[in-house]
Amino acid sequence: MAGEGIQGSLKKRGIRLTRQRMILLKLIDQSGQHLDAEELYRRAKEVDPKINRVTVYRTLKMLKEGHLIDELDLMHYEGDQHYYETRMKQEHAHVVCLRCGKVEEFYGEPLSRLRRQIESHFGFQILVARTEVGGYCAHCQVLREREMKEAPAAASTTKVKQARRS
Amino acid sequence: MAGEGIQGSLKKRGIRLTRQRMILLKLIDQSGQHLDAEELYRRAKEVDPKINRVTVYRTLKMLKEGHLIDELDLMHYEGDQHYYETRMKQEHAHVVCLRCGKVEEFYGEPLSRLRRQIESHFGFQILVARTEVGGYCAHCQVLREREMKEAPAAASTTKVKQARRS
DNA sequence: GTTAGTGCAAACCTTTTGCAGCTCT
C-alpha cells in the first residue's frame, strides 16, 4: 500500500509520525478521490473527534512542500479551495466537466512529451506539473443542447452540483 | 490593438462599456504581464482614484465567464490569488521558477496534441485549458547547488521574491 | 529531556454579496 511509502519518506526526513498525521495520511491515501482540506477534516474527525482543522492544513502544507502530494484546483469548479492527491500515480491531466463537475484523468504520451520538451527547451528542472482542462463531457454536451432550446439565456450559467468522481 | 477585440465582443453581447471597464480592459490588455486583482486595482486607481476594488473583481469575473481572459494560479508562487491574461494568444503553458518566481511561456505542438487527444479520447468539449509547471529555471539550478553547499537545511525553503516577469 | 507538533483563538487575505444611488444606452 502506498501509505507506507509516504511514511517511510517522512521518517527518513526526521518528521514525526504523530497519531494525527497517521490518520490523515491513511485518509488521503485510501480514497482515490480528490479531497479538499475541509472534507479531509470532516473525515478525520470521524476517526478522532479532537483533531483540529489547523492540523489538517499544516499536514497538507508539509506534504505538499515535501512533494508527497499534489495540489489541484480542478478549474475551481466549486469554490476556490484546493484538492489533493497522492503523488504516486503516473503523471496525468485532470479533465473537469463544468456542468456536472465530473473529473476524469487523462494519462498518456502527450503529457510526458510536453514535459520533456519544456525541460529541454528552457533547461528547466521540473518539480511539479499540473494540467487542468475544463469544458463539457460527452453526456453534458447533449444536455446543454437541450437546455439551449428551452431557455437560451439561462443555459450559459447552468451548473449541476453532483458527485465529483473520476 | 487587442482591446478593440474584447470591447467589440462585449458590445455584441449587450454588455455596457463603462468608464471603469474601459480602464480595466486597457490595463489588462496593455501589460503583457500576469496581473492579479490587487495589482490591477492598484493600477486602475492611478487612472481613476475613485474606482472600487469590487468593480475590479466583478469585471474580472465577467471577462472570465465570457472566456475573454484566462485565470491562472502560477503554481501559487506567492499566495493564493489568481492572475489573469487576455485570451488572444495561442494556447501556452506557464513555466514558473519556484525560486526566483520568473514565469516563462511555452508554446508548441505538444500542447495542441494533448488537447486534441483529450477531446477525442473522452468526446470532451474543451472550453479552457491550463498547464502550469513549477521547478527551477536554468539560472536558479546553479544558485541552488551553491546554497546546498553553504546551508543544506535552509536551502529547501529559499525563495527569492523578485519581479515576476515573462 | 528536548524539540517538534497540536489545539485553540484570533487574525489574515482574497473574494463575494446586499443595497442604495448613479450612468450608460
Place this chain on the structure above:
DNA sequence: AGAGCTGCAAAAGGTTTGCACTAAC
C-alpha cells in the same frame, strides 16, 4: 426611462499565525 453598473460596507470562504501545552523521539 430603465436596466445595468458602481461604490460602500459588511460578510463570507479559505488558510495562516501566535502561543501555551503535549507527545514523539
